[in-house]
Amino acid sequence: MIxxxxxxxxxxxxxxxxxxxxRREPGPQDVQIEILYCGVCHSDIHTARNxxxxxxxxxxxxHEIVGRVTQVGNEVTTFKAGDLAGVGCMVDSCxxxxxxxxxxxxxCTNSPTFTYNSPDPHTxxxxxxxxxxxxxxxxxxxxxxxxKLNLPAVAPLLCAGITTYSPLREWKVGKGQKVGxxxxxxxxHMGVKFAHALGAHTVLFTTTPGKAADGQxxxxxxxxxxxxxxxxxxxxxxxxxxxxxxxxPHNLDAYLExxxxxxxxxxxxAPEDPHPSPNVFNLIFRRRRLVGSxxxxxxxxxxxxxxxxxxxxxxxIEMIPxxxxxxxxxxxxxSDVKYRFVIDMASLK
Amino acid sequence: MIxxxxxxxxxxxxxxxxxxxxRREPGPQDVQIEILYCGVCHSDIHTARNxxxxxxxxxxxxHEIVGRVTQVGNEVTTFKAGDLAGVGCMVDSCxxxxxxxxxxxxxCTNSPTFTYNSPDPHTxxxxxxxxxxxxxxxxxxxxxxxxKLNLPAVAPLLCAGITTYSPLREWKVGKGQKVGxxxxxxxxHMGVKFAHALGAHTVLFTTTPGKAADGQxxxxxxxxxxxxxxxxxxxxxxxxxxxxxxxxPHNLDAYLExxxxxxxxxxxxAPEDPHPSPNVFNLIFRRRRLVGSxxxxxxxxxxxxxxxxxxxxxxxIEMIPxxxxxxxxxxxxxSDVKYRFVIDMASLK
Numbered sequence: 001m002i003x004x005x006x007x008x009x010x011x012x013x014x015x016x017x018x019x020x021x022x023r024r025e026p027g028p029q030d031v032q033i034e035i036l037y038c039g040v041c042h043s044d045i046h047t048a049r050n051x052x053x054x055x056x057x058x059x060x061x062x063h064e065i066v067g068r069v070t071q072v073g074n075e076v077t078t079f080k081a082g083d084l085a086g087v088g089c090m091v092d093s094c095x096x097x098x099x100x101x102x103x104x105x106x107x108c109t110n111s112p113t114f115t116y117n118s119p120d121p122h123t124x125x126x127x128x129x130x131x132x133x134x135x136x137x138x139x140x141x142x143x144x145x146x147x148k149l150n151l152p153a154v155a156p157l158l159c160a161g162i163t164t165y166s167p168l169r170e171w172k173v174g175k176g177q178k179v180g181x182x183x184x185x186x187x188x189h190m191g192v193k194f195a196h197a198l199g200a201h202t203v204l205f206t207t208t209p210g211k212a213a214d215g216q217x218x219x220x221x222x223x224x225x226x227x228x229x230x231x232x233x234x235x236x237x238x239x240x241x242x243x244x245x246x247x248x249p250h251n252l253d254a255y256l257e258x259x260x261x262x263x264x265x266x267x268x269x270a271p272e273d274p275h276p277s278p279n280v281f282n283l284i285f286r287r288r289r290l291v292g293s294x295x296x297x298x299x300x301x302x303x304x305x306x307x308x309x310x311x312x313x314x315x316x317i318e319m320i321p322x323x324x325x326x327x328x329x330x331x332x333x334x335s336d337v338k339y340r341f342v343i344d345m346a347s348l349k
Numbered sequence: 350m351i352x353x354x355x356x357x358x359x360x361x362x363x364x365x366x367x368x369x370x371x372r373r374e375p376g377p378q379d380v381q382i383e384i385l386y387c388g389v390c391h392s393d394i395h396t397a398r399n400x401x402x403x404x405x406x407x408x409x410x411x412h413e414i415v416g417r418v419t420q421v422g423n424e425v426t427t428f429k430a431g432d433l434a435g436v437g438c439m440v441d442s443c444x445x446x447x448x449x450x451x452x453x454x455x456x457c458t459n460s461p462t463f464t465y466n467s468p469d470p471h472t473x474x475x476x477x478x479x480x481x482x483x484x485x486x487x488x489x490x491x492x493x494x495x496x497k498l499n500l501p502a503v504a505p506l507l508c509a510g511i512t513t514y515s516p517l518r519e520w521k522v523g524k525g526q527k528v529g530x531x532x533x534x535x536x537x538h539m540g541v542k543f544a545h546a547l548g549a550h551t552v553l554f555t556t557t558p559g560k561a562a563d564g565q566x567x568x569x570x571x572x573x574x575x576x577x578x579x580x581x582x583x584x585x586x587x588x589x590x591x592x593x594x595x596x597x598p599h600n601l602d603a604y605l606e607x608x609x610x611x612x613x614x615x616x617x618x619a620p621e622d623p624h625p626s627p628n629v630f631n632l633i634f635r636r637r638r639l640v641g642s643x644x645x646x647x648x649x650x651x652x653x654x655x656x657x658x659x660x661x662x663x664x665x666i667e668m669i670p671x672x673x674x675x676x677x678x679x680x681x682x683x684s685d686v687k688y689r690f691v692i693d694m695a696s697l698k
Contacts, residue, residue, distance in 0.1 A: 099610055104610065107610045107634070107635055107636065109586075237458075261448055261453070267629050267632060267633065268633070269629075270629055270630060270633060271629060274626040274627075274628065274629070275626055275629065276626060277623040277624055277625060277626035277627075278623075278626075279623065280616050280618075280619055280620060280623070280624065281619060281641075282641075283616060283639070283640060283641025284616065284617070284619060284641030284642060284643050285641070285643055286456055286643075287456065287519070287640065287641060287642050287643065288640065289638055289639070289640045290632070290638070290640070291632060291636065291637065291638040291639070292629060292630075292631075292632025292634070292636060292637060293633060293636050294633050294634055294636065
């Protein structure tokens with residue numbers, strides 16, 4: 001077993017603090033990674049504070065992991081010591097169900113093993129995430145990371161990146177389309193970058209007029225202040241696709257009305273309390289579609305990372321030492337971050 | 350102008366009663382049809398009673414019309430006097446917008462002219478529907494009806510038929526799929542017939558155990574009593590497509606959970622009050638889709654009528670004279686009809 005230092009929450013109300021635990025020795029299929037950077041996702045807060053009512057303590061959050069391979073099992077073919085590597089929201093899945101066969105491990109019929117707070121078949125305990133010095137992961141769930149991108153800013157691609165990239169690809173967003181992104185946070189700012197890079201006319205919806213200039217810098221062709229009904233009215237029935245990244249309950253009809261006939265709004269934010277019920281007439285009268293999407297499969301995550309290397313796309317980040325994580329959580333809850341905190345794991349040394 | 354006798358509601362609370370009005374003389378593109386039978390749709394009640402808050406009185410309902418052509422304009426090429434003909438929910442549309450160009454007139458950007466309670470460009474008043482002796486309609490909106498089907502039972506195909514056929518086709522329902530139909534009323538009983546005829550393994554959901562045998566007779570391979578949680582649980586995550594025909598507010602999550610990954614539930618019922626808000630997690634965790642659909646375009650309505658002639662499909666009906674319409678409305682509100690009332694217009698003579 002490999003002694004490892006991380007940061008954990010020990011209850012829903014406790015601050016995160018140093019926590020010593022052990023990683024398994026790498027098996028034949030395993031890759032051991034020294035974690036260099038880990039992004040801070042809103043799911044980390046939800047889980048640390050048991051807001052989804054499924055936390056098992058201690059919780060070591062973190063599923064936006066980049067680092068360097070230090071050791072590989074003897075059956076590992078695609079990684080060697082010294083390589084850069086990434087790990088996202090999943091570290092294993094059954095590999096045998098139809099979803100896994102279609103490279104959609106996130107929807108694994110037998111449930112994937114998530115990177116933290118998920119039953120760990122190797123230890124009998126729960127998985128511990130990337131707020132830690134190192135991680136040991138089956139090679140099938142380790143991603144290749146380009147040397148040419150700014151490494152700390154790659155970390156958030158492993159969750160915020162794939163969560164926005166996957167629905168844009170599934171619903172075939174591209175040139176000639178008008179695409180909306182609702183919310184300019186960790187997810188939304190990646191959504192704007194991807195929709196723009198895919199060639200769509202990209203419209204950012206935000207409640208905050210102060211974010212307009214930044215939205216344009218990130219790739220938005222237009223910015224709509226969603227609190228202004230007149231601005232919203234100008235876009236009625238004009239969108240092919242809207243990616244809604246807002247996790248707080250809000251009026252979905254205001255966006256459904258903006259879709260064309262056969263247009264789709266995809267929800268990737270998971271609110272604690274339900275949204276107000278959408279108006280069925282908005283779906284029926286123009287055959288509109290309201291859908292959801294969860295991260296992305298491993299194959300598509302690699303495709304996304306390769307797309308980012310090709311198009312020079314990374315997350316906009318603010319780096320923090322591990323010791324500042326509790327303060328970072330408070331700032332995230334005030335939307336005071338542009339646009340993702342990334343923990344520098346050198347601070348754990 | 351052609352003197353015409355019909356039945357109208359003169360206020361939201363009044364019974365329907367005899368009403369004399371005039372149809373226009375047929376223009377060069379028009380087809381004049383002597384109405385033989387008219388189906389009774391739940392929308393007729395909603396409009397007669399102003400439950401959608403858009404009724405302009407007097408309201409002459411009826412948009413499931415079959416009859417015989419008595420006269421045609423000199424530019425009419427596809428109909429001649431003596432032909433059978435059908436008219437559904439629409440009698441005109443702009444013909445120039447992208448939706449009309451794609452034969453999706455029901456979504457016409459400039460709004461189609463609906464068969465009743467819709468501004469009528471010819472008269473400056475509202476359109477009057479099929480609870481009447483005759484109708485004059487532009488040939489583009491007149492359907493060909495086979496002589497080989499039972500004519501009164503064809504009438505409901507013009508709304509209940511196309512409303513269920515169109516989404517089953519749009520979402521490519523067919524062999525090898527498991528398809529649910531929620532509710533066994535005017536729409537639902539057509540949904541079961543079509544899903545079965547399209548080759549899907551068809552499952553009827555009903556709250557009424559007494560409808561099980563009838564559901565099987567109509568083509569359901571299985572009947573699930575939706576009030577029984579254990580029966581519902583057995584179908585978790587197993588449906589490719591669910592056609593939800595229930596117009597009363599109900600828990601959508603109970604059905605969303607039954608969809609496979611990437612499965613779709615289509616709503617065709619339009620409740621007065623909203624459904625309880627669906628759980629976003631049910632959409633996100635298996636990339637499920639919640640959609641709506643409105644009747645069908647004219648081209649697809651003709652395709653549906655031809656499909657019915659080929660597969661010997663009609664509605665199950667109970668015939669009434671025009672004078673019994675108010676009683677029929679009360680019985681429909683108690684779900685006391687198998688499965689559609691059809692008015693015999695001979696009763697108006």
